[in-house]
Amino acid sequence: MCLAIPGQLTESNGDEGVVDLHGSLVKVNTMLVPEATVGDWVLVHAGFAIQRLDAQEAEETWAVLEDLQRSIEAEEAGGAGA
């Protein structure tokens, strides 16, 4: 149920947009991503674009993992974790 696919926004008109999902052009509602513009990569779920993706990394999503070192916080919450 959490299926969401990245694709490129090819048309945008108010809350309505069209996303190119690698060969399929799908109409999506863009109200959740007001800052997205044509050419942006977005994540599509159940007829909605739910997030704007970092363009370069969206491409890499399909094949490659990004840097493992990027963490939200390097704070150690305790040494007795194991």
Added chain:
Amino acid sequence: MTRRSIDMAEVLDRLNTAAAAIDRTVTLMEICGTHTVAAFRCGLHSLMPQNVRLLSGPGCPVCVTSQSDIDMMVALGSLEGVIVCTYGDMIRVPGATGSLETARSQGAQVRVVYSAMDAVQFAAEHRDRQVVFAAVGFETTTPATAAAVVEADRRKLDNFTILTSHKLVVPAIKALLDGGDVSLDGFLCPGHVSVIIGAEAYRPIVHEYHMRCVIAGFETLGMAAGLTRLTEQVRDGQVLLENMYPQAVTSEGNRVAQELIARVFEPATVAWRALGEIPESGLVLRPQYHQFDAQRRFNLAAPDSPDPEGCLCGQVITGRATPHDCGLFGTACTPIHPIGPCMVSFEGTCQAWFKYRRPAEPASAGGRS
């Protein structure tokens, strides 16, 4: 470590290296039905080191929809002039009186939709029918329902309501940990729920429960990397919140979506199938949107529906049992004759085990050479 491209062989190598340095069993849990299926389909389970167990948690929204919610959907579909719109995943889940699918075969009006807006559009085009949308799902899906309600309100539709069954992931994790009977080393957190709620939503889990949380997407490499980071954290004695899906998940999430949800819904204590009531773990419509509540419009009382006898779904989805521990698994309960929701749902743990695991495979880990 420098920023560079990583490949699967390297990730699996790191996973095995980390696991080898830990002299006990590590138990990790993924809490999203989509992760359950994806991990099995790509063969990741078979590549887990011998001492790393991967359990499935209560993250299949279909599986945790209470039996009484299903019964209400079925009852509504059978009413004259009412049509129930639902995501396809829900259609086979059995309630006490059967599923939406069996109800449909007996004449109930049930329609599969791919988007909540489709249900609103249908209602707008069929003003002579009452359209009820079965609103099921975690936070990934909730914004769509909220948008649908706002749209129905804008269009002043008097024939559109929703049967709300939306649930929240973080309260579910807390309830699972509060239950106390599973010893876990970390959670693989659902990437697309996290897109909406933001990485920081898991901070209380890390701080209050001293529990590792790593967010991962659904492609194979992302899941493998997430499991690897969890294992490395165990080896290194760390308890961290990490985001392995940064291109889609930000620390604060999608604010627009969160505001939309908060405008339409408020948290409430709701019943989870096989888990009972969990405080503040579900959503109900706010008073100004009560006219879109199907339960109110049709004056439905939630029926008291006990779970099927012998069914261990509740224990399976909280990691206290595996499907193999259930006496019904594979015999009385199969995908063709399912008894519990974990076997019905294509994202259910029991169905995944039945479909993808060898019959004789041991419950813990793969570790085949």
Added chain:
Amino acid sequence: MTDLTHTPSPDHSNTVVLAHGGGGQLTDQLVAQSVLPRLTNDVLADLLDAAVVDAGPGRLALTIDGYVVQPLEFPGGDIGRLAISGTVNDLAVSGAAPAAIALGLILEEGLDRAVLDRVMDSIGRAADEAGVRVVTGDTKVVGRGQADGMYITTAGVGFVSGEPPHPGRVRAGDVLILNGPIADHGLAVMLAREMPEVRSVLRSDVAPLNRLIAKVLERTDGVRFMRDPTRSGVAGVVADLAERTGLRIVLEQEAVPLRPETNHAAEMLGLDPLEVANEGKVIIVADPAAAAEILAVLRDDPLGAGAAVVGRVEAADAPLAELHTAIGGRRIIQKPYGEQLPRIC
């Protein structure tokens, strides 16, 4: 309700009406206008109660299939092309040379005659491609709201000389060969039906494979068994093969041809491409010594352009169908449980 004693209303020329199924003049007219011109052959033109054709050589093979696909017309094909290809392919994978087809049409009152004509065109073209004749048929019309436009049933006869392919001939060490990329048909139809607003590049692979298969059987030795992976897809065939032979069937995920856009469509719908229907594909189980030759014959033909060895048969104590995944993992393959993709064929 249509009153059959009165002169039919003027629009029967562009719409199917109940009287078209009555067996009287209007039926004759429908057959003369929509059916015969597109299926020209002497046997059919006689329009007798049964078709009499020359037999053999060899033993008779017989098959029948009903076609209820929705929508009737989809990217890459239509119900007519499907009705010929499906039945021809069932004969072909059984080692039979298809000889004749019987065509049953059940039409819904109100069906646009232009749709009927296009479907009949398609049937004619597919029959020509296959080199097979539609020698007899029947037309019925049912009321508005029934038959979803149209249902088609085709029965086919063919003749088998020599030893037909059979699961009993499969041995440990044999290889599995596919003639091209999978899942195109099921996904093209699914998208066309469920998401008609999606503009997709996906096209059904529906095609008659009898000439391709005949070439393989003539020019090579070592075909043990064949199956066309229609409903339930490649997974269904492989799981079934394991059960029938009692052996282990291993499929290599990386080797299975799959177009990227088809894969992405499957992901969008949450489906496993291995479980999706194909209508222009054959799985050939063969002696490994013949594999190179079989591939050469397949690849020499447009319908076999993407042919590849995708798996193998291994000895086993108990039947098992297993996928070796792209990342080097394993998981079992089971026959899908049904209605994932309704009305696909």
